Amino acid sequence: MPRMTPLSSNGGLLYESLAARLAEAIDTGRVKAGERLPSVRTLSRQYGVSISTAVQAYRHLEDKRVIEARPKSGYFAAPPRPALPEPRESKPPQSARYVQTSPLFVEYFSLLDRQDIIPLGALRPDPSLLPTQKLATLLGTTARRYPELSASYSASAGTERLRRTIARRALDYGCSFDAGDVVITDGCVDALNLCLRAVARPGDTIALESPTYFTMLQMIESLGMKAFEIPTNPRTGLSLEALEFATRKKGTVRALMITPSFTNPTGALMPDANRKALAELCEKRGIPIIEDDVYSDTWFGEARPLPIKAWDRTGNVLLCSSFSKTVAPGFRVGWAVAGRYREAVSVLKRIGSIFTPPIPQLALCEFMETGGFDHHLRRLRQGLAGRQQQLAHLVAETFPEGTRVSRPTGGYVTWVELPNRVDAVELFRRARDENILLAPGPLFTTTGRFRNAMRLNYGTLWSRATEQAIARVGRMAAAF
Amino acid sequence: MPRMTPLSSNGGLLYESLAARLAEAIDTGRVKAGERLPSVRTLSRQYGVSISTAVQAYRHLEDKRVIEARPKSGYFAAPPRPALPEPRESKPPQSARYVQTSPLFVEYFSLLDRQDIIPLGALRPDPSLLPTQKLATLLGTTARRYPELSASYSASAGTERLRRTIARRALDYGCSFDAGDVVITDGCVDALNLCLRAVARPGDTIALESPTYFTMLQMIESLGMKAFEIPTNPRTGLSLEALEFATRKKGTVRALMITPSFTNPTGALMPDANRKALAELCEKRGIPIIEDDVYSDTWFGEARPLPIKAWDRTGNVLLCSSFSKTVAPGFRVGWAVAGRYREAVSVLKRIGSIFTPPIPQLALCEFMETGGFDHHLRRLRQGLAGRQQQLAHLVAETFPEGTRVSRPTGGYVTWVELPNRVDAVELFRRARDENILLAPGPLFTTTGRFRNAMRLNYGTLWSRATEQAIARVGRMAAAF
Incomplete structure (x- = not known):
């Protein structure tokens, strides 16, 4: 096994860091399945950790089934379990419809804030x-440094310093815009609302x-607009062919809302070629793209995906994001870079809530400028990637035959398609009675489909109880 | 002059507190106009302050023209200057219309965040x-006490502790509701938006x-609704007769938005009898009332006004307020108590921005629970009341004959009706060229009226420069 860079605990426990490093070596194939791992003593010397830390790391990996202990022989990288197949591309009806959210929403949200529930279905870090x-x-x-900010009205577009920082970082992902193009919002959802209201009117189709x-x-629904659901592949995202077909008649579709990177709920990642083609198609057809980029910084692959905005030449893409999935959901700080609609978004922001509080904005600037941000993001990605693997293994082991599961390469969630006989809404209710929160498929559509599917979140609090809950859900699903 | 309770500086300068106490005695008639005030030596002894503090207090009041120095005779309460007449009740056209905000808004808002402008027209504390x-x-x-809150999603309705505190305080102003009836929002404007969207649809008339x-x-305008402006008296607020007439045909008016206490921009205070009658009329006619109660805690009179909500028996009144005009505009914490529409408002809050950040909510709880709040409010009211007087005196002295001005008994703003020949929009532009921001009348209507009126804010930063700016605007108005 090759010697790696020195270990640091990165704020977590040392054995966890060591375990993560070993798991990465196995996942990336540097250590082959079935290959023998160093002895505890060797491991302790190689990484400069105590014997007990080395033992703890191996036990942890054994619990996670990443390695196997063979009596009198030592530890070995576990053979890969056969991955489950991925869910198929969706086939929604080809029409726009007014959204009627079902009573299921009330059921789901009434559970969301309960302290005693294991939130397997909720998208919360x-x-x-x-x-x-x-x-x-x-x-x-x-x-304390800026006491006057609590007593003052600030500019509706947000704090200049944060807007500059966002514009500067955007250069790293292929987007070139000025601080003046950024409007700070109350999280990404506020940004999405403002952009939607800037580009469309009641009765329009999205x-x-x-x-x-x-x-x-x-x-x-709340704005009196119509939804047009487009076939989507759980690996590559929105079907361009389907969108092209749906928009062939001018005026049918007023705007597109899309999460091209690690979309919620499937985790799909749209390939670059599709992004470029999508930007061109929508520009040509006069359809603004509202792009939710909120998961892009949580990539597990080789690099951060470029947003569709990177291929936008005319201000037709309204890029929305936030710090809620990377740093601080409790701060409610997001942003919109709304291209041609910048002025409209800024006015709507003022009419909507005057301005987003400036003190959390400046605290985030401090965090980003003192260098903690990138380091933190590396840790976050490592943590999410490891859990994604664990969840995939657990589902493969405990869910009934015929289950399909998406393979996200970033973000928080995966999409599970259960065998046809399983009613995910009924499963949701049975799980609720055991204090487990699931997110059944019909929540994610206005068509009533996905009755046998659900979203699972591997980015949630992860513990022995979480793992037991996943296995329990698998057994409950098998009982249908 | 009667002996009063001991003086405390209340966090300000001692001479200012003494001056405020003396001004109050004059304003309330305990010291009559023309009556002689104690000598500096007597004053110093009566209040237990130094001679120089007593002198400073008298000079301050002399500067403000509350008292007069007569050589060799001492200080005397100034004779009251004749107050300017109040503006007349408005007479808008009796029809609903789609709102078309004018380019004047862009001009006004482009100036609002300039650091070098004296914001006489802006409603900012x-x-x-x-x-x-x-x-x-x-x-x-x-x-630091609740670090997990920055990393967590909170309930959409807001922090339980703050909601309880709001419900408890509401008993003091005649409103009885539970914590569960309160939805915390991003300031009052967020609350107003949510309530408006809960009760009305595009095309409806407000x-x-x-x-x-x-x-x-x-x-x-942004929601595609229509506005129906109702005649309003600058002293007593909305005309009930006019509203009764406008709503005689069922379905003409979908909802009423109103600020019954110290309304923006006139400062009018609706009498209790009108509030009761209004609550009954709207209930009978099925018209929900969205009540903006944001200025009620800044009363100068004998007691805090009761909101219309206090006369609401059926959940027809949606009470909206915030801490932005009393404590912390920069925190963006407000609330809605939406009666029958509570659930709809809560859902719209979640769809709009998920939740309002909890840390500022808890900081406000601390502030209210440690007893600082009421003490602070007394100081704030005293400060605003004194400035209202000063502004009224300055306008009476420096504005052209024929000027009318409202006499608010709370809040931040007063409404100035200039002689007909004065074009307030042109005055706004001339003042802008001298770095003074005014708020001309046409901003406050969709009918183009109020061309010779404007809003002035006495709650803004008050200094010699502010006073000079007011006098300068008076001279500019006289030049028309």
Whole structure:
């Protein structure tokens, strides 16, 4: 096994870091399946950790079934279990319809804030993956450094310093815009609302992926607009052919809302070629693209995906994002770079809530400027990638035959298609009675489909209880 | 002059507190106009302050023309200057219309965030009236006490503790509701938007005071609704007779948005009898009332006005308020108590921005629970009342004959009706060229009226420069 760079605990426990390093070596094939791992003593010397830390790391990996202990022989990389097949591309009906959110939403949301429930279905980051202590300190120092900000009205577009920082970082992912193009919002959902209201009117039709983020459907409903769900592949995202067909008649579709990177709920990643073609198609047909880029920084692959905005030449793409999936959901700081619609978004922001509080914005600037951000993102990605593997293994082991599961390469969630006989809404209710929250498929559409599917979140608080809950859901599904 | 309770500086300068106490005695008639005031020596002894503090207090009041120095005779309460007449009740056309905000808005808002402008027209509190240092400290201690809150998703309705505190305080102003009835929002404007969307649809007509808060007009415009401006008296607020007439045909008016206490821009205060009658009329006619209660805590009179909500028996009143005009505009924390529409507002809150950040909510709880809040409000009201007087005196002295001015008994703003020949929009532009921001009348209507009127804010940063700017505007107006 090759010697690797020195180990640092990165704020977590040392044995966890060591285990993550070993798991990565196995996942990437540097250590082959079935290959023998160094002895505990060798491992301890190689990484400069105590014997007990080395033992703890191996036990942890054994629990996760990444390695196997063979009596008297030592530890070996576990043979890969056969991965489950991926879900198939969705085939929604080819028409726009007014959204009627079902009573299922009320059921789902009434459970979401319960403290005693294991939120397997909810898209919420595990706080232990986020830099909570550091942010608390930065919020305090920022508040005391700028006391006048609590007593003042600020500009509706947001804090200049944060807007500059966002514009500067965007160069790294192929987008060139000025601080003046950025409007700071109350999280990404506020940005999506403002952009939607800037480009469309009641009665207009909005194209979306299918399945799609349910809050987008509810926004569309609340604004009296119609949803047009477009076939979507759980690996490559929105079907361009289907969108091209749906928009062939001018005026049918007013705008597109899309999450091309690690979309919620499937985790699909749209290839670059498709992004470029999509930007061109929508520009040609006069369809603004509202792009939700909120998961892009949580990639597990080789590089951060470029947003569709990177191929936008005319200001037709409205890029929306936030810090809620990377740093601080509790701060509610997001942004919109709305291209041609910048002025309209800025006015709507003022009419909607005057401005987003400036103190958290400046605390985030501090966090990004003092170099903690990129380091933190590496840790977050490592944590999410490891859990994605664990979830995939657990589902493969405990879910009934015929289950299909998406293979996200970033983000928080995976899409599970159960055998046809399983009713995911009924499964959701049975799981609820055991204090487990699932997110059944019909939440993610206005068509009533995906009755045998559900979203699972591997980025949630991860513990022995989480793993037991996943296995329990697998057994409950098998009982249908 | 009667002996009064001991003097405390209340966090300000001692001479200012003494001056405020003396001014109050004159304003309330305990010291009559023309009556001689105690000698400096007597005053110093009576209040236990130094001679130089007593002298400073008298000079300050002399500068403000509250008292007069007569050589060799001492100080005397100044004779009251004749107050200017009040503006007349508005007479808008009796029809609903789609709102078309004028280019004047762009001009106004492009100036609002300029640092070098004296914001006479803007409704923004002077930060020195607010407890900035204390809030900065509380925000820091709260962030460190609850670090997990930065990394978590919270309930859409807001922090339970703040909702309880709001419900408890509401008992003091005649409203009985539970914590569960409160939805925390991103300031009052967010609350108004959510309530408006909960009760009305695009195409619906919303009744409003005339003149009215321009952001309400812009909300209505952005949602594709129509505005129906109702005649409004600058002293007693909305005309009930006019509303009764406008709503005689069922379905003409879908909802009413109103600020019954110290309304923006006139400062009018609706009498209790009218509130009761209004609550009954709207209930009978099935017209929900969206009540903006954001200025009620800044009363100068004998007691806080009761909101219309206090007369609501059926959940027909949606009460909206915030801490932005009393404590911390920069925190963006408001609330809605939406009666029958509570569930709809809560869902719209989640769809709109998921939740309002919890750390500032808890910092406000700390501020309210440690007893600083009521003490602070007393100081704020005292400060605003004194400035209202000063502004009224300055306008009476420096504005052209024929000027009328409202006499608010709370809040931040007063409404000035200039002689007919004065074009307030042109005055706004001339003042802008001298770095003074005014808010001309046509901003507050969708009918183009109020061409010779404007809003002035006495709650803004008050200094010699502010006073000079007011006098300068008076001279500019006289030049028409």
